[in-house]
Amino acid sequence: MTNSIEVKDLTLNFGAISVLKNMNLDVAEGEFVVLLGPSGCGKSTLLNCLAGLLEITDGQIFIKGKNVTWAEPNERGIGMVFQSYALYPQMTVRGNLSFGLKNAKVPRAEIEAKVARAAEILQIGPLLDRKPAALSGGQRQRVAIGRALVRDVDVFLFDEPLSNLDAKLRSELRVEIKRLHAQLKNTMVYVTHDQIEALTLADRIAVMRGGIIQQLAAPQEIYNRPANLFVAGFIGSPSMNFLHGSTVDGGQAFRLGDLTLSLAAYEGGMIGTRDKVILGLRPEHLLVQETAEPGVTIPATVELDEPMGADSLVWLQAAGTQMSVRVPVERRMAPGTPVHLKVDMAKASLFDATSEIRI
Amino acid sequence: MTNSIEVKDLTLNFGAISVLKNMNLDVAEGEFVVLLGPSGCGKSTLLNCLAGLLEITDGQIFIKGKNVTWAEPNERGIGMVFQSYALYPQMTVRGNLSFGLKNAKVPRAEIEAKVARAAEILQIGPLLDRKPAALSGGQRQRVAIGRALVRDVDVFLFDEPLSNLDAKLRSELRVEIKRLHAQLKNTMVYVTHDQIEALTLADRIAVMRGGIIQQLAAPQEIYNRPANLFVAGFIGSPSMNFLHGSTVDGGQAFRLGDLTLSLAAYEGGMIGTRDKVILGLRPEHLLVQETAEPGVTIPATVELDEPMGADSLVWLQAAGTQMSVRVPVERRMAPGTPVHLKVDMAKASLFDATSEIRI
Amino acid sequence: MAEARRVNRMWRNMNAKIAAVPMILTTLVVFVGGTAWTVLYSFTDSKLLPRERFVGFDQYERLWSNSRWLTSIENLMIYGVLSLVFTIVIGFLLAVAMDQKIRFEDTFRTIMLYPFALSFIVTGLVWQWILNPEFGIQSIVRGLGWESFTFNPLNNPDLVLYGLLIAGLWQGTGFVMCLMLAGLRGIDEDIWKAARVDGIPTWKTYIQIILPMMRPVFITTLVIVAAGIIKLYDLVVAQTSGGPGNASQVPAMYVYDYMFQAQNLGQGFAASTMMLLTVLIVLIPWAYLEFGGKKHG
Amino acid sequence: TDLEVTHWWTSGGEAAAVAELANAFNAAGDNWVDGAIAGGGSTARPIMISRITGGDPMGATQFNHGQQALELVEAGLMLDLTDVAEAEGWKDKVFPPSLLDACTVDGRIYCAPVNIHSPEWLWLSNQAYADAGLPVPANWTEFVASGPQLEAAGKIPLALGNQAWQSNLAFNAITVAVAGLDVWKQVNVDKNMDVAAGPEMAAVFTAVGDARKLAANSTVQDWNQATNLVLNGQAGGQIMGDWAQGEFQVAGKVAGTDYTCLPGLGLNAYLSTGGDAFYFPKNRSADVEAAQKRLAALLVSPEVQVAFNLKKGSLPIRGDIDLEAANDCMKKGLEVLASGNLVPSGDMSWSPDVVKQNEDLMVEFFKSGMAPETAHQQWVSNLESGL
């Protein structure tokens, strides 16, 4: 048994509403799994089930091979970090860190040692005697992590720990969490709806929708080979461009009106001839050029040009829809300019329009 | 008087605290100005002064050449869109849109025409009879804009209109606002602390700190030639890398310990020999390569590698500090790898370490 | 221009200023004016009608040598402390019980809250009746065969305050429970979760974490309950008339009796002034916390 | 004309008496608007005073004789009744004359006395004594002596309401009875503080201490509840004013057979002559003023005096009328009155402030273990505050 967390057939209903549906999830020892999905898809609910904060309707949960389905939260060997930090406002940082330990009747000296160690790891030593109200957002977040840290748990659960912070701080703390993970080697389950966080932090990402895991895979796999249309559309900002068409010639080519694109380079399953398919192209996998190349380019007209610092996002009208393309920021394009978009079919995704599953 | 907004020596104190200090700002007819700055720097305060929602301590405000310093908010010809939408919860969308017109005793038929037009522009026609609670975040935002739209104002003021939305919606609405501006050609003043928004939307960006405008210029100018250290560090994500060193040989080269970089390609003022300067290098202006090139490269060791979808951020230890570099996502780098960073000095920024001003 | 600015400032928000007039008048004329008037006349020897014959601190000297007044003050302090402690403790306990996702919450809440709808006069009468030794609890228990049972607080000078307390708590705790319940419901759910993950037992979470977090609720409650205690009058009049003897006298009764019955306004005003002084002593720290604290924090 | 009359006569006997006044007034073509306020003078007086000073006066209002309304008169808020008094010849008819003196300020008359109330009565329950197998005592001394036996028979020897004024009334009654007329006068009229602090009064306090023991088990609030205890034989006796008689009468009890009354507690048959009077606050309307004067005249008229006092159980304020219908007790009172054994009431000689302080003192004394000596000292200093 090498899995740190095993979720078996987990179902959770709130009254008549089924929030998690027969879910299975294995997390390996030391793995960093990110739960990603739109608001209300059940991410927090799943996390709360793992922590024992919600009573599940059916199924089993194992942590380190132990069945903890009925165990109390503090008996599960988990630590949890909340979005709103949930620090105890009237206690100092030290009090916050040691409260759980004191309660577990850990000897004083040991508590102090643990607090000191956590403070060192998180670099909050000088803050130990302040109250949470006197801390900045990032510092509070660190204390919240520290509270889990002192308890020497095997599994860390994070519920959107960075979403209350501003962009700059967020990117700093992201790096810090990643480093922490590298240092502690704990198992971590991390909820977010920020893609950048998911992509940068995760060993594996579980993309959820409506209480069901849509795809569980490594970030690059999810980014490059999304399992279905939902995952493809959800991951990546700006979104993947979708072209609704059909495959012809036994799957040799994609056709949309006059446009035909060769699928020779496409990496996927058996394509065959299909009436309705959707071709997904990421903005950075399209190349803007002046010349047309039959079977590889799509003619387009520039609509708008959004410089974003390092690169620029160009919005174009192409194949009857709006598409976006990423170009270096030096390349300014005037609205109305006719151009051609060269498709890198090796990096494209093709979906069946009915089942929405990747072909 | 061709300026749409003129702010003259504006000062605003809250009691003893001076929030805006002797500020001057001219916004041209039809211009899109973004106010950007860290939290608490006075962006909202400035906007509220423009709108007449705060009583200023000193100075004058002109809108369309009229002195509106003492005018009521509704007499200033401005419309305002708030971060939390601030829709009237008990009124339908139609009620929200027409409330201001009704207050102004506009005839009924005219109100209807205006509401219909705004609904069309914003594509909220089918929502007119819903209450705000029954709208999605993006729809609410559109209604909030509509409320300003119906009033046919010259100036639109936006206070972080997108910051409550999720990333996906945010990028969609950003494009929409830009298109709206192209269509209406109103003057717009837009507060945000999201750089992407600032960079993509603005004709000019005003970067503020502590109630003072640090730099007011076009986005690319701000990005590439930040006026001072604060602007340089604030704009760009991940942040610009800073190297603390000195200039030698009458400004021919930058030196940090053993490292010497030629400043021949640097585009700036008179450099001269200075004891303390700071060299700013953006992550995307560094090239990772295996070979050293004296005077142009910095030796570095890979620390961490953050894949972010399209590209990947590599954190390195170089020249005694931590630096980040942007590389294509395909290029994975193992921690510990020694590499060399090639500097594109034409895109670098050099600051005097004392005055923090760009040289 | 500076002149124009000032004029402009004056006329801005005219409606708001007009709307505040009732409040300003009430505070200035009634509360400040009335108080000042009372304090001023407390230095006179006014009898039935106020008159400006100043006698210095005579009224106060008499007041503080009057055994009824001293008893009243002592009673108010004992009753006040007990009442504050018990209302808050009971209110909080009940709110905690109500917060356990129980069944019939509506019913329980209505039961606890309805006494608040009844006036102190009614409360006093009913409890006088229930505590009456001839009809009430004492006679019932004796009727059950326990002949020596004695429960006659209203006629025992040592116990009469507890008799008042039973009635006062009956009337007021439900409302405090509502305040507390509302406060409990306002606490971030995540705090609870964090405490559970930390393995803190529920009771400990309430005492060590939730209680300190409810400070604002406690302050509101304290203001409301304390205001009621200082004004305590109707309940005493209805339940004991201050008796037996003077054992349940309270300051408000002293004020009323001396102003109107004894026709010694000066003495009544002096007693009022002392009561107001007490209020100030209680309120100044509160005002400091409420307004002063915010500015500095 | 409508005339609003406020008063605090709300018990059974009192209400019946008021009805007599109202009927007489209505019969004369006016309209008596009754403004009864229950709860006794202490509840009602503040309301009355507020209304008079607030500028919304009633047509007429009850006060006790004496200083209660003095300042209102001095402030010019009360109607001058001198012309009515002269026309009706009150000076000659009102007896004892001290009653009219109490209505007179600077030679003008401001109130119409309606009755004489003497508080110094001991009411005894014949049935209670029969139950205990004891003879009905003839005076306070015997009553005190019979106390323990009564108690042994399961009776409350002395019924006493909890309200402060009742304790004070008992005190005053015992003072007159135990210390006698001279001491009373020296203390209350001459205000001789040496006498007040002297041994005679100390004896009074000892006597009151005895009364305290007898009343230890009495827990009722109102005076008529206490009377009720006597009336149905649960208590041996009660010190209460002559108005208690109204209650016996309403209950159909007969003086002499069912109950016994001892004026001056059977020791010194002196009665103090307090009582009720009506005042007429100044009013703007001339109509009302005329009606007020009509009512004033009516109140003192012989027919009304007879009808009213019979119901109320109090004594009439004129010496020239014949109360044939009066019962045993009233007759005893009339005799005392006729013989001139009168003392001025404390209400008339002391300010309400002093009276209130004494009430506070007495109620505390009766319900606590305060030593008689302490109470005595306190009492003297209370009197001194009113000098």
Next chain:
Amino acid sequence: MVDATIPANTRTDAEPRGAKPKRALSGRNIMIYGTLLVFSLYYLLPLWVMVMTSLKGMPEIRMGNIFAPPVEITFEPWVKAWSQACTGLNCDGLSRGFWNSVQILIPSVILSIVVASVNGYALTFWKFKGSDIFFTILIFGAFIPYQVMLYPIVILLREMGLYGSLWGLVLVHTIFGMPILTLLFRNYFSTIPEELFKAARVDGAGFWSIYAKILMPMSLPIFVVAIILQVTGIWNDFLFGVVYTKPDLYPMTVQLNNIVNSVQGVKEYNVNMAATLLTGLVPLFIYFVSGKLFVRGIAAGAVKG
């Protein structure tokens, strides 16, 4: 200890799965419901006694047990309390006060709530110099015993020419309701985002129209709380009703006081209880009907420090 309840590394169907089984009669539940029941008894006892006593005849009351239900139910005490009980010469019970109370109640409740809510509104959104000071004094006013203010208010009303009139009393209720109500409204309004107010100002709405069109419709919960508190307070008021009006306007509580205090021989406890219940009916009804809204309203902002 953990291992005792959670056997490690074994997978059978017998081991924990799904929801944790619960005992209905856990110690915790017994304690919670036990506490609630005991207190409910305490709260209900007086009501029980009042209702039972009011349905008994005097003879039965004299026999003793106040907690026993009546052997013979009689509604006579109710009839008597409502329409026959005497005070002085007036023998029409509570009935004559009822309409007076209603007449006093309605304008007093409306005016006091309007004034207090406007105060709260001004104190939240239109702060002027010194507004916090006025607010502090107002709170101070909440503590002033009414007896202290009785006399100054008599003078005030006399000078305004309102003494003895309905409007004088309405004014008094407005003044004394102001402190606590203003506190409630201020706390509630301060939870409403200021942006909403700003948006309305940009839309050209003035002081009053923001109040009436934007804030009022949003503030139902706190208005409910205020109405409940005021109805209770004003309906139950005795002191102001009797001191600042005249007999034509005396509220029901004055009759109640008269009935309760006019002892004719023995106390008629049954009539007293019936009168008490009758007087309390209006506020009781309001509590029974809107108790839920009351708690919600309080939660919605009244308890914010």
